[in-house]
Amino acid sequence: MKETILIIEDEEDILALLSGLLASENYRVITAGNGREGVEKFQEYTPDLIITDVRMPIMDGIEVLREVKTKESDTEVIILTGHSDEATAIDCLRLGAYDYFRKPLEDIDVLLTAVERVLEKRSLELKNRSLVKQLKELSIKDSLTGLYNYRYLQSCLDEEIDRSRRYGHNFFILMIDADHFKDINDTYGHLFGDHVLKKLGELLTTQLRSTDRLFRYGGEEFLVIMNELDKSEVVMIVDRLMESIRDHKFRYEGQEAKITVSMGGAFFPDGACNKLELIKMADQALYKAKQGGRNRFECCFDEAIDVATPGSEPLQSAGMQKDTKQDLPN
Ligand code: GH3
Ligand code: MG
Ligand code: MG
Ligand code: MG
Numbered sequence: 001m002k003e004t005i006l007i008i009e010d011e012e013d014i015l016a017l018l019s020g021l022l023a024s025e026n027y028r029v030i031t032a033g034n035g036r037e038g039v040e041k042f043q044e045y046t047p048d049l050i051i052t053d054v055r056m057p058i059m060d061g062i063e064v065l066r067e068v069k070t071k072e073s074d075t076e077v078i079i080l081t082g083h084s085d086e087a088t089a090i091d092c093l094r095l096g097a098y099d100y101f102r103k104p105l106e107d108i109d110v111l112l113t114a115v116e117r118v119l120e121k122r123s124l125e126l127k128n129r130s131l132v133k134q135l136k137e138l139s140i141k142d143s144l145t146g147l148y149n150y151r152y153l154q155s156c157l158d159e160e161i162d163r164s165r166r167y168g169h170n171f172f173i174l175m176i177d178a179d180h181f182k183d184i185n186d187t188y189g190h191l192f193g194d195h196v197l198k199k200l201g202e203l204l205t206t207q208l209r210s211t212d213r214l215f216r217y218g219g220e221e222f223l224v225i226m227n228e229l230d231k232s233e234v235v236m237i238v239d240r241l242m243e244s245i246r247d248h249k250f251r252y253e254g255q256e257a258k259i260t261v262s263m264g265g266a267f268f269p270d271g272a273c274n275k276l277e278l279i280k281m282a283d284q285a286l287y288k289a290k291q292g293g294r295n296r297f298e299c300c301f302d303e304a305i306d307v308a309t310p311g312s313e314p315l316q317s318a319g320m321q322k323d324t325k326q327d328l329p330n
């Protein structure tokens with residue numbers, strides 16, 4: 001079965017002629033006897049093409065055309081008009097109809113050719129649109145992990161800062177860097193390392209909230225943008241992330257390893273007045289976490305907070321340093 005065509009026509013003999021002809025060409029044919037019924041069937045079947053008469057009771061073809069085109073649908077429309085309706089037909093083209101045909105239909109092959117042509121044009125347009133969408137998707141994704149890439153992060157941060165300035169809300173960025181990742185590659189091989197990075201992206205994704213956005217920042221570095229959270233929630237989320245990574249056994253082709261990560265966080269606008277400063281703050285916090293022994297989280301918080309999370313050491317307020325058991329890859 002080929003495409004779906006809805007024919008809207010109040011003259012029964014024309015309706016029968018057209019539906020028989022198009023059905024014999026293997027199109028899926030739907031019919032309606034007036035505009036109102038036509039619009040209902042358009043909504044029900046979302047046809048690829050509508051062939052509609054203009055003059056009909058209850059609702060005319062122009063109203064049908066308007067209805068279809070204001071819905072931003074991909075449905076094409078061909079108009080059938082009487083001899084005296086030339087001006088109306090031209091109006092219909094302006095409203096977005098593909099073509100019009102005068103009744104009585106003298107050369108039915110011409111109409112058939114128009115049907116084939118408009119459906120081909122539509123199919124090409126849809127394919128192009130889907131390709132453009134795919135390309136856009138590819139351009140913002142990282143090929144190894146499938147996460148958003150560095151380039152997309154830059155535009156998201158710009159947007160986020162813009163929004164923060166306009167509406168006065170905070171957001172948080174968390175930089176995550178795998179500890180001693182060079183050793184993982186050296187010990188288990190680069191392919192194993194690739195697998196760990198991919199899996200790490202998945203692990204982080206499952207632990208984050210659906211509104212958090214995760215990016216691959218660089219080689220073995222990730223970054224999360226989080227909205228709508230306060231500082232105690234940061235502690236909770238970071239704890240959860242750290243724990244799930246620490247507990248996970250990364251397995252690939254018969255080999256198995258555990259890893260840890262270090263994290264650095266910063267709030268916007270706390271202490272940062274632009275994107276570069278914000279990234280620098282998170283980067284410095286991350287550096288501090290590395291210097292402090294790795295497998296830990298550091299953050300540039302303005303105010304001191306003191307939060308204890310269940311099953312872990314209390315977090316220290318100054319600089320928000322959290323000591324965690326060092327769990328070196330094995
Ligand atoms: P640190 O704890 O200080 O972060 O140590 P590190 O070894 O993780 O850091 P370093 O910057 O010295 O090395 C990063 C390593 O990450 C080296 C590099 O080969 C590896 N890496 C970066 N991108 C990829 C990747 O796409 N696949 C694999 N397998 N390894 C990668
Ligand atoms: Mg009519
Ligand atoms: Mg690094
Ligand atoms: Mg590293």
